[in-house]
Amino acid sequence: MTRAFNFSAGPAALPEEVLQQVAAEMLDWRGSGMSVMEMSHRGSQFMSIMQAAQQDLRELLAVPSNYRILFMQGGAIAQNAIVPMNLLGRSSHTAAIDFIHTGHWSGRSMVDARKYAPVNIAASSQDTGFACIPTQTSWKLSQDAAYVHVCTNETVHGVEFHFTPDVGEVPLVADMSSHILSREIDVSKYGVIFAGAQKNMGIAGLTVVIVREDLIGHTLPFCPSAFDWKIVADHDSMFNTPPTFAIYMAGLVFQWLKRQGGVAAVERRNVEKAALLYDCLDASDFYRNPVDKDCRSRMNVPFFLQQPSLNEAFLAGAQERGLLQLRGHRLLGGMRASIYNAMSIEGVQALVDYLREFERRL
Numbered sequence: 001m002t003r004a005f006n007f008s009a010g011p012a013a014l015p016e017e018v019l020q021q022v023a024a025e026m027l028d029w030r031g032s033g034m035s036v037m038e039m040s041h042r043g044s045q046f047m048s049i050m051q052a053a054q055q056d057l058r059e060l061l062a063v064p065s066n067y068r069i070l071f072m073q074g075g076a077i078a079q080n081a082i083v084p085m086n087l088l089g090r091s092s093h094t095a096a097i098d099f100i101h102t103g104h105w106s107g108r109s110m111v112d113a114r115k116y117a118p119v120n121i122a123a124s125s126q127d128t129g130f131a132c133i134p135t136q137t138s139w140k141l142s143q144d145a146a147y148v149h150v151c152t153n154e155t156v157h158g159v160e161f162h163f164t165p166d167v168g169e170v171p172l173v174a175d176m177s178s179h180i181l182s183r184e185i186d187v188s189k190y191g192v193i194f195a196g197a198q199k200n201m202g203i204a205g206l207t208v209v210i211v212r213e214d215l216i217g218h219t220l221p222f223c224p225s226a227f228d229w230k231i232v233a234d235h236d237s238m239f240n241t242p243p244t245f246a247i248y249m250a251g252l253v254f255q256w257l258k259r260q261g262g263v264a265a266v267e268r269r270n271v272e273k274a275a276l277l278y279d280c281l282d283a284s285d286f287y288r289n290p291v292d293k294d295c296r297s298r299m300n301v302p303f304f305l306q307q308p309s310l311n312e313a314f315l316a317g318a319q320e321r322g323l324l325q326l327r328g329h330r331l332l333g334g335m336r337a338s339i340y341n342a343m344s345i346e347g348v349q350a351l352v353d354y355l356r357e358f359e360r361r362l
Contacts, residue, residue: 001059003016003322004323005322005323005324005343005344005346005350006325006343007324007325007326007336007337007338007339007343007347007351008068008324008325008338009155009178009199009300009314009329009336009338010155010177010178010196010198010199010338011198011199011204012054012198012199012200012202012342013340013342014202014203014249015251015253015256015341015345016291017256017259017340018249018252018253018256019246021241021252022249022252022281023030023191024146028046029045031044032045034141035048035191036049036244036245036248037245038220039129039244041238041239041241041242041244044197046244046248049244049248049251049260050238050242050247050249050251050290052235052251053071053247053248053250053251053254054071054237055071055326056251056255056258057069057165057208057254058081059260060181060254060257060258060262060335061180061181061185061187061259061262061263062187063187063208063210064187064188065295066107066212066213066214067187067211067212067213068209068210068211068216068229068233069208069209069210069234070208070209070210070211070229070233071180071206071207071208071237071242071243071247072206072207072208072209072227072232072237072238073205073206073207073242073243074227075196075207076105076175076177076194076195076196076207077108077112078207079175079194079207079209080108080109080111080112080113080156081112081115081116081227082223082229082253083113083147083149083173083192083194084097084112084113084117084146085116085219085220085222085223085227085228086127086216086218086219086223086227086228086229087146087147087171087173087192087215087216087218087220088116088117088146088189088218088220089217089218089220090146090215091144091146092150093234094117094118094217095117095142095144095145095146095222096117096118096142096144096145096146097113097116097117097118097119097120097145097146097147097148097149098122098141098142098145098147098148098149098167098170099113099119099120099121099122099148099149099150100122100123100125100133100134100139100148100149100150100151100165101121101124101125101126102130102134102150102154102157102159103125103130103151103153103154103156103157103159103325104130104154104155104156104157104329104331105151105152105154105175106149106150106154106156106175109149109151109175110149113149113247115181116220117130117146117356120140120141120142120145121151122140122142122147122148123138123139123140125159126194129157129290130157130159131157131159131290131291131292131295132159132161132291132292132294132295132353133160133161133162133294133295136163136165136166137152137203139165139337141170142165143179143182145170146170146171147170147171147173147191148165148167148172148173149175150165150172150173150174150175151174152174152176152177152179153176153177153179153297153299153300154176154178154179154298154300155177155178155199155297155329155338156300156301156302156329156331157291157332158289158296158300158301158302158336159291159292159295159297160179160294160295160296160298160299162294162295163183164186164189167235168353171190171191171192171194171212171215171292172189172190172191173190173191173193173194174190174192174194175194175195176193176194176195176337177194177195177196177199177302178195178199178200178297178299178340179199179200179297179299180193180195180200180201180208180342181197181200181201181218181257181263181266181300181341182200182228182263182266182267182270182296182298182299182340183263183267183314183346184264184267187210190210191211191212192209192210192211192212192215193208193209193210193211194207194208194209195207195212197246197249197250199338199340200253200299200340200341200342201245201250201253201254202249202250202253203245203246203249203250204281205243205245205246206243206247206249206250207251207291209229211229211233212238214274214354215229215234215358216229216230216233217229217230220270221259225239226239226240232343234320252304257341266341269345270298270299270339272345273297273298273343273345273348274296274297274298274301274339275341275345276345276348276349276352277301277337277339277348277351278293278296278301279350280352280355280356281301281303281355282354284359285306285358286301286305286306286308286357286359286362287303287304287305288304288305288306289301289302289303289304290302290304294361298339299338299339299340300333300336300337300338300339301336301337301338301339302328302332302334302336303334303335304328304334304336305334305335307362308333308334310362311333311334314326314335314358315327316349317354317358318354321354322350322351323350323351323354326351337351
């Protein structure tokens with residue numbers, strides 16, 4: 001069977017090596033006579049999987065020793081409520097939460113945050129159609145904010161932070177769901193990083209939270225126990241039954257990333273892939289990418305045909321060539337190519353070849 005090139009924004013393509021390993025271990029994990037899906041989460045076999053996954057992630061991101069890595073459920077959307085419930089208890093008064101509004105997902109985060117505290121939109125690029133990241137000199141941060149929330153890569157609008165915000169002593173909270181492990185980051189600059197796994201880390205069902213230890217233990221009284229970072233940390237992510245198969249899958253992806261040379265090597269490849277695709281789009285009057293060049297995402301590339309009436313023909317031709325899931329997000333329309341870590345340079349080249357071919361035919 002020939003595998004297609006899958007440009008889905010998530011759940012996203014997985015490394016073929018990982019899928020082959022999963023297939024080989026599906027019925028019998030390392031002679032245990034069981035699938036990982038059948039194991040007790042407290043048995044020695046699964047505990048070894050969990051510990052290896054945590055350690056490999058810590059190594060890949062150079063996570064400092066004073067940060068905890070939590071494996072949770074509910075996706076990044078659940079963390080939109082879990083974060084304020086865990087951080088707002090640090091203040092004796094109801095402090096505002098500062099948001100940098102850069103697209104759909106930071107906007108979704110604000111909806112939940114407003115249930116717990118006042119929200120201050122310290123900066124927004126909404127007036128540009130979310131085509132850029134507001135320059136940090138324009139941010140109007142609160143004097144005593146509980147934390148500053150950013151979504152460092154917006155999958156819908158295709159913008160990415162190419163700098164680490166400086167917010168002083170206020171905790172910086174980052175939703176990195178769609179570009180975690182795609183580039184090197186300095187974890188010590190953040191108070192909290194969270195990410196759903198289904199884009200660059202594995203499959204849906206697992207949410208990774210990396211949190212500085214001094215920010216743990218300040219939950220609001222009504223925070224459910226399963227969402228209390230202290231309880232989760234004290235139980236080493238085993239307070240309730242964790243998403244065992246998703247953790248196993250993430251662990252295999254982490255091992256694959258290490259075999260690629262780690263995050264630095266993967267970042268170099270991602271820069272090359274993104275440049276290949278953006279250079280093709282920029283060289284044409286037939287296609288359009290609306291994002292400012294300084295803010296373009298390396299992971300999610302939205303683009304539009306100058307003649308929208310050709311959209312369905314474009315997608316049909318792409319499907320015939322094994323270029324799948326290129327339809328844009330329902331909010332924006334057009335097209336979107338998500339080129340996460342598992343997307344090969346050959347896949348991006350195949351898309352570029354098709355873009356040029358489709359334009360020539362018309």
